[in-house]
Amino acid sequence: MLTMMGITFREGLNRKVLLISLILAVIFLGLYGTGVHYAAKSFNEHPNPILAAVVYPQLLSFGLYFGGFIVSFLAIFSAVGAISAEIETGIIQAVITKPIRRCDYVWGKFLGLGLFLALYAALFFIVIAMIINVKTGLVLDGQWRALGLFALQPVVLLAVTLFGSVVLPTIANGVVMFMLYAVAVIGGMVEQIGWLISNTGLQQAGIVTSLVMPVDSLYRKIVHLLMRPTDNPINALQQMGPFGSMAEPSVWMVVYALLYVVFFTGLAAYAFGRKDI
Amino acid sequence: MDMAIETFNLTKKYGAKVGCAEICLRVPRGQIFGFLGPNGAGKSTLVKMLVGLLFPTSGKAILLNRALGDTEVRKKIGFLPENFRYHDWLAGQQLLEFHASLYGLSGTAKKRRVSEVLDLVGLAGKEKQKVQTYSKGMRQRAGLACALLPDPDLLFLDEPTSALDPIGRKDVREILVTLKDLGKTIFLNSHLLSEVEMICDAVAFIRQGKIIRQGLLEDLRTSNIEVEMKVGGLTPALTAALSTLASSIEMEDDLVRIRVKQEADIPRLAALVVTGGGYLFEMHRKKSTLEEMFISTTGGGEEIC
Ligand SMILES: Nc1ncnc2c1ncn2[C@@H]1O[C@H](COP(=O)(O)OP(=O)(O)OP(=O)(O)O)[C@@H](O)[C@H]1O
Ligand SMILES: [Mg+2]
Numbered sequence: 001m002l003t004m005m006g007i008t009f010r011e012g013l014n015r016k017v018l019l020i021s022l023i024l025a026v027i028f029l030g031l032y033g034t035g036v037h038y039a040a041k042s043f044n045e046h047p048n049p050i051l052a053a054v055v056y057p058q059l060l061s062f063g064l065y066f067g068g069f070i071v072s073f074l075a076i077f078s079a080v081g082a083i084s085a086e087i088e089t090g091i092i093q094a095v096i097t098k099p100i101r102r103c104d105y106v107w108g109k110f111l112g113l114g115l116f117l118a119l120y121a122a123l124f125f126i127v128i129a130m131i132i133n134v135k136t137g138l139v140l141d142g143q144w145r146a147l148g149l150f151a152l153q154p155v156v157l158l159a160v161t162l163f164g165s166v167v168l169p170t171i172a173n174g175v176v177m178f179m180l181y182a183v184a185v186i187g188g189m190v191e192q193i194g195w196l197i198s199n200t201g202l203q204q205a206g207i208v209t210s211l212v213m214p215v216d217s218l219y220r221k222i223v224h225l226l227m228r229p230t231d232n233p234i235n236a237l238q239q240m241g242p243f244g245s246m247a248e249p250s251v252w253m254v255v256y257a258l259l260y261v262v263f264f265t266g267l268a269a270y271a272f273g274r275k276d277i
Numbered sequence: 278m279d280m281a282i283e284t285f286n287l288t289k290k291y292g293a294k295v296g297c298a299e300i301c302l303r304v305p306r307g308q309i310f311g312f313l314g315p316n317g318a319g320k321s322t323l324v325k326m327l328v329g330l331l332f333p334t335s336g337k338a339i340l341l342n343r344a345l346g347d348t349e350v351r352k353k354i355g356f357l358p359e360n361f362r363y364h365d366w367l368a369g370q371q372l373l374e375f376h377a378s379l380y381g382l383s384g385t386a387k388k389r390r391v392s393e394v395l396d397l398v399g400l401a402g403k404e405k406q407k408v409q410t411y412s413k414g415m416r417q418r419a420g421l422a423c424a425l426l427p428d429p430d431l432l433f434l435d436e437p438t439s440a441l442d443p444i445g446r447k448d449v450r451e452i453l454v455t456l457k458d459l460g461k462t463i464f465l466n467s468h469l470l471s472e473v474e475m476i477c478d479a480v481a482f483i484r485q486g487k488i489i490r491q492g493l494l495e496d497l498r499t500s501n502i503e504v505e506m507k508v509g510g511l512t513p514a515l516t517a518a519l520s521t522l523a524s525s526i527e528m529e530d531d532l533v534r535i536r537v538k539q540e541a542d543i544p545r546l547a548a549l550v551v552t553g554g555g556y557l558f559e560m561h562r563k564k565s566t567l568e569e570m571f572i573s574t575t576g577g578g579e580e581i582c
Contacts, residue, residue, distance in 0.1 A: 003378040007364070014366050093358040094423055097328040098379035099351040277330040 004100070004108025005115070012078055012116035021074040025124060028070060032063050033131050040135040056136045061223045063128040068153055068219055071121045075154035076177045078117070079161035081170035082109050083268075087277055088170060096277065103269040110162055110265045117154035125150040142225035149222045149254065156215050156257050157181065159264035166272045180213050188216030195247050203247075210249070214257040217249040224248040280339070281306045281431050281462035282327065287336035289322050296322035297486040299336070304479070306430075309453060309463045311477035311494075313470065313567075315575055319486040320466040321359050324435050327464075328356045341431055352380060355424035359435040359466075361417050363408055369395070369419055370404035376423040394422040399448060413440040421449065432456065435466045450476055470567040480567070484575045497570060499540050503563040506533045506546070509556035518549050531558075 012018060036059055043052045083106070086092040096105055125147050132138055140146070160180065164173040191206020193199070210217035282304040289296035297319035304310045314320050325331040327338060329346065343350040363372055373391040382390055395401045398418040403411070408419060417440045424432060438446045446469075453463055453476055467473050473480065474494070481491035490497070501524075508515075508531055519535060520526050522542050527534040535546065543562060550557045 003375065006378075007375055011364070011366070090358060090360040090362040091364060093325075093330060093360070094356065094363065094376065094420065095379065097330060097351065097354075097356045098376070099348050099381060100379055101348055274332065276332060277325070 001100070001104040001108040001111070004105055005112040008082070008109050008112025009116050012113055015078060017074060017077045018120075021070060021077075021120070024070050024073075028066065029124075029127055029131070032066075032128070033135075035059070036063075036131055036135045043136075052136075056132070056138045057227050059136070060128070060132045060138065060140075060226065063132070064125070064150065064222060065219065067124050067128055068150070068215075071117070071124055071150075071154045072157055072181060072215065074120060075117050075157040076161055076174070076181065079113055079158045079165060080174045080177060081165060082113060082162055083165040083272065084168065084170045084173060085165075092277060102273045106162070106166070106269040106272050107265065110158065110268075113158055113162075114155050117158055118151040121151040121154050122147055140226050146222045146225045149218050149225070152254075152257060152261075153215050153218050156213075156218065156261055159261040159268075160213070163264045163268040163271070166268045166275065181215065183209050184213035184216040187213075188220065191247075210253070211256070214253060214260055217253045218257055220247075221249045221253060279306045280304065281308075282310075282338070282340055282464065284323075284327075284338040285336055287323070287326060287338050288334045289319075289326055289331055290334045295319075295486040296331075297326075297483065300483075300488055302481060302488070302491070304462060304464065306462050307457065307460050308478040309457050309465060309476050311473040311480040312464065312466045312483065313468075313473065313480055313571060313575075314483035318483045318575070320483060321435055322486075323483070324356075324433050324464070324466060328354065328433055352427055353430040355427060355429035355432040357417075357420045357424040357432075357434045357437050361420035361440075363416070363419065363423070365408040365411075368405055368407050369400055369411070372408055372419060373404075373422055373426065377426050380427045382426070390426060390428075394425045397425060397452060398422045399445075414442060414445055417441060418445070421452075425452075430461055432461060432463045434463065436468065437465070438467070438469060438472065446472060470571055474567040482571065482574045490574050494567075500538055501570060501573075502537050502540065502543065503569075504535050504537060504543060504546060505559075505561055505563055506535070506550070506557065507531055507559035508533055508550055509558060511555060512553070515550065515553035515555050518553055519546065522546060522549070 039055065039059060043055075081088075083092070086095070096102060129140060129143055129147075133140065157177070161173065161177045164176055168176065187206050187209025190202050191210070194202025194204075194206055280303055282302060284300050284302045287300040288298050300323055312320050312323070322331065326333050327340065327345070329351070333345070338345040340347075341350050341353060364375065367375065370391060373394065374387060377387045377391055392401070392404075395404050398421050400415065400418050400422060403415065408416065411419060417437070421434075421437055424434065438449050441449065450472060453465075456463060457476075465473065465477065477494055479491070479493045480497065482489050492500075511528075511531065511533070516526075516528070519533065522537055522545055523535040524538055525536045537543065537546070547557060547560060
């Protein structure tokens, strides 16, 4: 298992998709940093504490939201063919005929890619948090827990994508996973709107989608962790809009996401254990 | 005798399509076993079942005294797949080290074994190069090196020389014979009959998923002997007498081509000609090649259901 994990991690580092994601990340963080810089500058020149208290957190959640996008993109692309592409090329044939169990192969892949993605996400989070902290002086609460959840996001996607990679060909898996991800994103937006206009139908639709794919609710949880709602009259304003989080997902949502990861990876290992190559 | 491979009615169906059906094979330890058959006959299907890529639809198999599916026993099994594709972003040496780790080797044992097999397959000096930049034959050599890493007791090779040049083929033959001398068992799928003929002890022919003939190469050879004779004064009575010994007989003027089932029939043929009043001008045994055997057993057009 450790051998598989090692090679998968190295493979992740070798892939073109990493390079593209890094370039995207640099462009994004560059633009983002510039934006935050000028926003902070204008507030410094014309102080307006109330407005700043609304805009800074919005900037932060905006950064994390799109950062999550890039990280998810990397997660899906690097896991979409993790197993199916090896079957399609035949690379797998000399590998799983070795004295390793098939489930170790799947868990090795999961751990290798998971570690790689979690590190990437953590780095991303740290850069965004630093930009905000240095430029705006906004103090972030609960940032370590938020960091953990941010790193969990791609791992959640990885688990389902890995399962898809066992049961579907690479291309089909890619299509399904992006659809699933889109469902989560749209579901999250719908839920926000639901809370805004107090429509329980929309709220429930959002909850259902976050059960199908809990990535978006992890994001909402992160936003809450970073911006403590306690005794903060303008909190409602901070959490408004598509990137905010009007209703905090409970801790059970996090537990659910963790179980989700274990369940899908386990299912992938199970399905792979009886698959003809 | 101690068997390296035993299969009992091993069957694989792809949906309704038969990959291979009711395969019963016994391969003793220390043999080179040739598994022969036309394209699509089911050779790779059988090997894939034995190495654990495919799960049999029914039947059983025992490898090195362990039931099929045992992972421990794979420490002593090497496998070279038909399409030999590898992680080609690794350098040759890294690739072999990765495969060695999968076999459970580590530390200096791993390093030593990797350089040994690199030498053995003739890739020494190329180990720093990425597999991507290898030629097809070099890749096949790398694949063979991977299969040899654990110093296997049982080696499955699915067309190991398909991409090699004549020298490479000879090298591989020599490697295989050396391994055999060390008591290893080799299961070889191949179309290259002249090669099989040179090194195999026993062969099996498969066609449309079924084994139609198997045995020691020597026995198969002597059970199908072609004799060509030049006979003067052939009479219908003499021809009839000759036919009783023959499994097939062909005549062209004074030239008679006869197939017999055993060597002892050769002098009998001569005696028949003489006692039947014929004049035997010439007689020689044609060496039966595996190719003829292959075509006569697997070809012939008739469907086997
Ligand atoms: N994945 C699959 N799905 C359906 N049928 C298959 C599959 N793999 C093989 N077959 C069929 O099983 C039969 C045996 O195939 P196999 O690959 O074992 O042949 P082979 O003897 O190795 O041929 P070759 O000499 O061309 O390598 C063929 O008729 C093939 O079409
Ligand atoms: Mg084949």
